[in-house]
Amino acid sequence: MTTLENAAAVLKLFSQKGIRQGHPGLSFSDVVEQLAMPKSTVSRLLVTMETEGLLERDPDSRLYKIGRLLLAVSSHYLCTPLVDAASPYMAQLSKQTQCTGYVSMLEDRDIMVMRMFPGRTYLQVITPAGSLLPAAETSIxxxxLARYSDQQVIARYREGYRVNSPNSPQTLDALLKCLSEIRETGWSFAHNETLQGISGLATSIANKHRNEMVGLGLSFPSPRDGDALPAGIREGIVSVTRQLAEKLGDEYWQ
Structure with missing residues (x-):
């Protein structure tokens, strides 16, 4: 293994052993035993990682903790607004799938489109940034909404539940059943709801460090009855969401 691979293996131990802030840290023997590496190799590796700011060593306990360089980089990333953090991923996914991509936020019972990335399919689906759409009638x-408990969703619709599309959940109970299914799979599908001939597939991602949540969605021409989703759409958006979840520590996707 290269020095970089060995350093990555050491950093992964912090996650594997559940070492969080307030934990004493990793010992020299922990690294030797877990990675099955010679003591001389581990000694040189840990000294280098400490010198470069990847690790810090407590002068009293002699245990290793995550260094200031990694903390500074992760802090900068986690403090980035979630809409901005997700946008490059959705722009690339939109290009790969040729679908129109969206990043949206939940505003009471509506969603607000924050970013839109035009697709290249023969049918252009354009809902510009700033648009408001009923949350219950969109995949995103x-x-x-699936991130909330049934009680929280019911409270959100305490003034009454009403939808315009005949293809959307027609009652609050139907919506709750739909949300339960979304919690099982992680993704949501809408077929000919906001617009006839248009379908959407969506997920959600949260950054607990900023108390933010956004929806990530792809829109595309609706498959004909009996046809499967276009290749790569579901796999693509789930993959992107999992990548973001891993970076942000979103336990919903673990």
Whole structure:
């Protein structure tokens, strides 16, 4: 293994052993035993990682903790607004799938489109940034509503539940059943709801460090009855969401 691979293996031990802030840290023997490496190799590796700011060693306990360099980089990333953090991923996914990509936020019972990335399919689906759409009638809205408990969703619709699309959940109970299914799979599907001939697939992602949540969605021409989703759409958006979840520590996707 290269020095970089060995350093990565050491850093992964912090996650594997559940070492969080307030934990004493990793010992020299922990690294030797877990990675099955010679003591001389581990000694040189840990000294280098400490010198470069990847690790810090407590002068009293002699245990290793995550260094200031990694903390500074992760802090900068985690403090980035979630809409901005997700946008490059959705722009690339939109290009790969040729679908129109969206990043949206939940505003009471509506979603607000924050970013839109035009697709290249023969049917252009354009809902510009700033648009408001009923959350219950969109895949991206239901993906975000699924993050809440049934009681919280019921409270959100305490003034009454009403939808315009005949293809959306027609009652609050039907919506709750739909949200339960979304919690099982992690993704939400809408077929000919906001617009006839248009379908959408969506997920949601949260950054607990900023108390933010956004929905990530792809829109595309609706498959004909009996046809499967276009290749790569579901796999692509789930993969992107999992990548973001890993970076942000979103336990919903673990």
């Amino acid at each position: 809205g239901r993906a975000m």
